[in-house]
Amino acid sequence: MFKKIYSPVQKVSFAPFNHLSVKRDDLIDPYISGNKWRKLKYILAKAKAGNKTHLVTFGGAYSNHLVATAAAAARSGLKSTAFVRGEAVKNEMLLLCSLFGMELIFTDRESYRDRHKLFESRFADNAEVCFVDEGGASVEATLGCAEIIGELTETYDHIFCAAGTGTTAAGLLKGLQEQQLPTKLHIVPVLKGGAFIGDEIARYTTTDKQLELHLDYHFGGYAKTTPELIHFIKTFTAQTGLLLDPVYTAKMFYAICDLEKRGQLHRDERILAIHTGGLMGLFGMRDKF
Missing domain, CATH: 3.40.50.1100 (Rossmann fold)
Incomplete structure (x- = not known):
């Protein structure tokens, strides 16, 4: 049932970025979506x-x-x-x-x-x-996630992905290494104390300076939110038409925007965000909106 598939890459217009693209893995399947x-x-x-x-x-x-x-x-x-x-x-x-x-x-x-x-x-x-x-979480899972990199038809300066276990991140890093791409991989742990994800990634592949963890965007921990994050989701979706889930992808996109404000990303750099699906997680937070 898991035939080869290529999810689309969509360019997103969201200030201040000029070259922000999204790998739409959320469109793969309504129930087996994204990195799942x-x-x-x-x-x-x-x-x-x-x-x-x-x-x-x-x-x-x-x-x-x-x-x-x-x-x-x-x-x-x-x-x-x-x-x-x-x-x-x-x-x-x-x-x-x-x-x-x-x-x-x-x-x-x-x-x-x-x-x-x-x-x-x-x-x-x-x-x-x-x-x-x-x-x-498994070696097999990293193999599937590594295929994301092989599907890309353009090169990027930065690739961002949210992480809960590190399996998807390990697959992305393996893919970059196999393709010998210099792209910087940015991982946004969605759990408080997410430094352990670096160790999880190291279980599956060699980590190096190509990988960077951003540990300050958990908003209180796994499945936790704040009014600021909810406001960001509403603004982002209204401007782009792209749905985000509060557990993973919203925290990743918030991190991208905040890092630009801090001068760690430049608005003219080519950035790819991996949309890992998980949109049904919105059901569990309907009272937040």
Whole structure:
């Protein structure tokens, strides 16, 4: 089901930038969108090659990864199960997961910390089950994300991407290294204390001066927002027609604009922002708007 695909690059007019482009991975698929599609591509291929019939994964109640995995499994003729962090709830995201046939196992936060132990407690003796880590983090995921660079038909001075686990970032860096491109890769961790993402990237590829982490744009932590960020989302979307999610892409675009104000980017430099999808995350923050 994961045939080769090229998402479009769209030039965006947003002051003060003259050369701001967006890789529209959010348009790949309505449910397996953005980097979720990229991450799952080779995970699914490996599962199929290993005669796996059942995907088991992990995430929060508003996880785009859970929706993407449920949809991908259903389209591939596979069963799916998710350990959902926290108390039992009902929301739009989990409704989609259920409709795609995913079994949901709500799990207390302490038990959730050891995902491998959780997996072993239910599926240790089942050879047909495939473990898919939270967010799809894996070597296979980096291979899919590296393909973003190979799809580009122009070169850029800077590429920006938001990050939660570092897997997509590692794939982008691998892609730049494979193509021997001098482009600077800027990663915007969306978690407080996101320096660990540098270590996560180093698990998959060699890090060097080509990579820069911007740690000050988490707005309080994962899935946290401020009135300033919400105002930015409204302004950006009204001016460009491009939807942003508050968890990832909004923080990335805010960082780009703020770095220009600080003189660390020049408005005439060629900048590419990776839109990693995740727009259904807006459902969990509708009260913020």
